[in-house]
Structure formats: structure tokens, C-alpha cells
Amino acid sequence: MKQQVLFNDREADVAHSPIIYPSMTLVENYLNLKQIETLILEAQHYSFDKPNITVYGKQYPIPRQQVWFGDEGCDYVFSSLYIKALPWPLYANKLRDKLQRDFGFNANGVLVNRYNDGVDSMGWHSDDEPEIQPRSDIVSVSLGASRDFFIRHKKTQQQHKIMLNSGDMLIMNWPMQDEWEHSLPKRKRVEAPRYNFTFRCVLPYFHGKHPRV
Ligand SMILES: O=C(O)CCC(=O)C(=O)O
Numbered sequence: 746m747k748q749q750v751l752f753n754d755r756e757a758d759v760a761h762s763p764i765i766y767p768s769m770t771l772v773e774n775y776l777n778l779k780q781i782e783t784l785i786l787e788a789q790h791y792s793f794d795k796p797n798i799t800v801y802g803k804q805y806p807i808p809r810q811q812v813w814f815g816d817e818g819c820d821y822v823f824s825s826l827y828i829k830a831l832p833w834p835l836y837a838n839k840l841r842d843k844l845q846r847d848f849g850f851n852a853n854g855v856l857v858n859r860y861n862d863g864v865d866s867m868g869w870h871s872d873d874e875p876e877i878q879p880r881s882d883i884v885s886v887s888l889g890a891s892r893d894f895f896i897r898h899k900k901t902q903q904q905h906k907i908m909l910n911s912g913d914m915l916i917m918n919w920p921m922q923d924e925w926e927h928s929l930p931k932r933k934r935v936e937a938p939r940y941n942f943t944f945r946c947v948l949p950y951f952h953g954k955h956p957r958v
Pocket residue numbers: 856858867872885894909927929941943
């Protein structure tokens with residue numbers, strides 16, 4: 746397992762024009778081919794959704810599909826859509842256990858995104874929803890097509906690009922989400938699907954014990 750600590754300095758020591766780096770850790774080939782294949786086979790049967798979001802008063806379907814799995818009470822709200830946690834599928838849960846064993850990372854939910862091809866994408870955002878546990882990291886595991894992943898500093902607009910390949914794992918360490926946004930731009934030449942699992946620690950019952958669904 747090759748672990749590459751990316752940008753782990755808060756500020757690079759460059760005179761006059763400091764370059765700011767976020768704290769992220771990329772573990773290339775975190776999963777082996779068998780693990781990748783098993784997870785993709787499982788993900789092909791997930792009940793993905795393509796909800797509409799409202800932008801300037803108009804409704805648009807999100808340019809990808811998504812599904813949220815989580816422990817009891819670990820529901821989530823994205824773009825004002827309330828999403829009740831579905832029970833963990835077998836191998837997604839095994840991957841959560843592996844992250845716990847390898848890094849002591851205790852996720853209680855995972856958002857799975859499915860990008861059908863390079864036309865599907867995710868715009869600039871931070872994973873800063875109020876139900877995310879304060880000071881928690883977010884762990885992203887990529888499967889399938891390789892895609893470019895960008896990060897952009899909120900104040901300086903500085904950008905970095907990372908290629909995420911099948912089996913790679915990226916830890917976005919706290920407080921990255923406070924200072925940086927990230928995105929997965931369209932890549933018209935990409936024809937194959939990609940799955941991305943972002944494991945999160947949310948506050949159980951943040952939306953109440955009996956939320957209206
Ligand atoms: O697909 C990716 O690599 C990014 C996913 C993401 O940013 C998210 O689910 O919040």
C-alpha cells in the first residue's frame with residue numbers, strides 16, 4: 746500500500762508568495778482488484794436516485810446518481826433534500842470496517858455517487874453540512890473510471906488537481922472543508938462509469954427522532 750501524504754504542510758515555506766496546501770492524504774491502490782470488483786458488482790444493485798435540486802428557482806436533476814447508507818438515525822440533508830439512511834450493504838459495510846481497522850476512522854454513513862460517464866459531474870462545494878460531526882475527516886474511495894478531482898481555496902482561489910484512479914482512497918482531513926472546496930468536472934472523453942464512496946461521521950438524530958420524510 747503506497748501512502749502519499751499530499752500537501753500536509755499548512756503553508757509551504759516559499760518566500761514572498763506562500764502556496765497554501767490543504768491537508769489530504771492519498772492512498773493509491775488502497776483496494777486490490779478483487780475488492781474493487783466485489784464492490785462494483787454490489788454497487789450495480791444499489792437503489793440510486795437522481796433527485797432534482799433548485800438553482801435560481803428552477804429545478805434540475807443532479808448530474809449523477811446518489812444513494813446514502815447509514816446507521817440508525819444517521820439521516821442526511823443535501824441541497825434541502827431530506828435523505829433517510831438506508832441500511833448498510835454487505836461490502837460497503839466491510840469497507841467501513843476496513844477503514845476503522847486501518848485508520849481508526851469510524852464512519853456512520855456513506856454517500857455513494859455514480860457517474861455514468863464523463864458527462865456526469867459534481868460542482869464546487871465543501872462537505873460542510875451541519876449534521877457532519879465537528880472536526881471529523883471525510884474519506885473518499887474511488888472505483889471504476891479514473892477522473893480528475895480539483896480542490897480550490899476559498900479565499901485565494903488557488904487550485905490543485907489530483908487524478909483519482911480505481912481503488913484509490915483520499916482522506917480529506919479536518920479542517921479542509923472550512924477552507925477549500927472540491928469538484929469533479931465533466932470529462933467528455935471518459936466513457937466508463939465511476940463510483941465514489943464518501944464515508945462520513947454524522948451526528949445521529951441530528952434531524953430529530955421522528956423526522957418527516
Ligand atoms: O466523486 C468524488 O470524487 C467526489 C464526491 C464528493 O465530493 C461528495 O460526495 O461530496
